[in-house]
Amino acid sequence: MSLDHPLNSLGLAKPPQETRVVVAMSGGVDSSVVAAMLAEEGYDVVGVTLQLYDHGAALAKKGACCAGRDIHDARRVAEAMGFPHYVLDYENTFRAAVIDEFADAYLAGATPVPCIRCNERVKFKDLLATARELDADCMATGHYIQRKLGLHGPELHSATDPARDQSYFLFSTTAEQLDYLRFPLGHLASKAETRALAARYGLAVADKPDSQDICFVPNGDYAAVIEKLRPGAAEPGLIVGLDGTPLGEHRGVIHYTIGQRRGLGIGGVADPLYVLRLDPETRQVVVGPKAALSTRRVPLREINWLGDAAFDSQPEWLLNVKVRSTRPPRPALVRPLSATEAEVELLAPEDGISAGQACVFYAPEGSRVLGGGWIWKGR
Template sequence: MKVLAAMSGGVDSAVAAARAVDAGHEVVGVHLALSRMPGTLRTGSRGCCTIEDSRDAWRACEKLGIPYYTWDFSERFAEDVVQDFVDEYAAGRTPNPCMRCNERIKFAALLEKALALGFDAVCTGHYAKVVEGEQGLELHRAADWAKDQSYVLGVLTAEQLSHSLFPLADTPSKEQVRAEAAERGLTVATKPDSHDICFIPDGDTRGWLAERVEMSEGQILDAQGQVLGTHPGAQAFTVGQRKGLNIGRPAADGKPRFVLEVRPKDNTVVVGPREMLAVDRVAGIRPSWAGAPVSEEATGDWFDCHLQVRAHGDPVPARARVEQGSDQLPDDVTPVGATAAGSAGVRWVIELHEPLQGVAPGQTAVLYQGTRVLGQATIDSAVNSARLGDAVQG
């Protein structure tokens, strides 16, 4: 099989490419240049798209004896990932840029180009597994749950899964990957993992956004609407945030406050105690299935599942159903923090068996059944049905 190995310059993609070579595939390595002006050096473990990373990818391919290329995807990345990130924050939502990068760059633009050039599959260092199920290909968690990355791959479709290769799927630990890299003589064996947002390498998301999103001073309110202070711009806050509120005086009960809601239209931020972050019903828009959909899709019946809303968050038991042509939550709940992104198309309604804290519009809801990824949707609203809107939520 002719395989295009996406080489980030890290240890995972290098070992994944090596295993693809060992499996007898015809492998070609490619590093994606996602910025026209990349930094020359990484900052600790921040960033993954620097000149240093491209050189590490080249050295790994040289060691493996496979061809190496650099493809310029910077324009597509700037439009589909960076600008999307800015637009979502400007609208008061909390986006996941890694999810967008996988959806629109690595498994859309890259895979599309790979297939056009005659490749059969794209190989990456993601920790996830593709298996053949009764209804076709399925996406599952990796053997190492601590490193599992199936959440950020929940956007993949059945067609994309058929052209995806994840050689690290059954590896029991990251330590084993590093040991294997060292045995192979790969210089990235001890290289730190990248984290945070690659296009904000210094980690200052608020400062970065301030240069790209027009912000103005607004009010910080409590759940009852009382003014507690001011902020430099609502778009710089996200639901669940505790630090950086600068209210200046403690709550009456002495407990810390958290961001409950961001209202970009009137430029206000609503804060309150941690318990008010808890939600038990979520609505998701723009859903997609990672493989064949569940049978209940056609009937609209509830199906049991687990919901995960963060890349390394714990899955929580829930039930979900598919709604056709609805842009409202059921009448028995009052949606608070709903975005303007909803449409009259298909959406998911998800009921949690126990409340979950810090769920924000814009986050990605990924549904699981056991280790299988069912699919994903963008969270449009999250509510606590027991309070019926008595307090503001995110």
């Protein structure tokens, strides 16, 4: 690589035709556009699709990421644009690294986010290692997030379009991975621009709908998947108030989530009741008033820090944090307990914070993502 050569569009000092890029292709419009865009620019593109859970498995569903139909769509894009495409069987890896933990977390009363674990443990770990084995200079994905060069190296930033931003699901990306990854769509102003590019390249997936659910959860029915993975998990129990008073019966703790109001099947109460806590050991669903959902203190572990100074180099950080993917970042004090644990004090209380969700850190000003951690029940 010559340092005298101008940087190409991927930030590498070599011409595109001498730059090999592995593109992670899910079969959807986003990753297809990335692959087509880079191929048109003259890069040595290699498309790779992961076979994650199909092979006729009961969990697979039509139109989900990395199922049979999507592999076919990814292959068609590669053929149309003239670059090689490979399908790698990661079914066992995906089950061990993502699906099993998802099931166990639900059984423990948490609300897991398997898409984060998939990025962390499969796509940005095993697939990234495969890209290196293929002598690729970098790996590109269709995620809506930005990689920018800062004073201390590559930084992670939110996407330009807040409606498409996927930073919540990518907080665990490490500095080493960020050095190798590229996100060519993060700067686009809207998904409409991506679809317009797909149409310009003549891609058959230009009008393909976005996947809405977790890929291995048909129609968002988490409980059905858990029962299939862990037979006998849906044991009935009691719905109780904060003082332990029985208020009704439930079909199984796995059918409930923190903050849920509808579908409790409790009659004769004057004020609405919400799920406050799930106790799998006693098989109890604890309910109470909405006010009891509010909290300001959030314990975190498995923290991935992307700041310039060490995470535990100061007693606290004033950051913006996001405690659910659908909520905006809010100001908070983040107090390190170690390099990988912290307590977050929200400046304004939030409702329905649940173990198993992520808490993602953002700089107080600007778009920089500073990592995050996993919410747990605390000591």
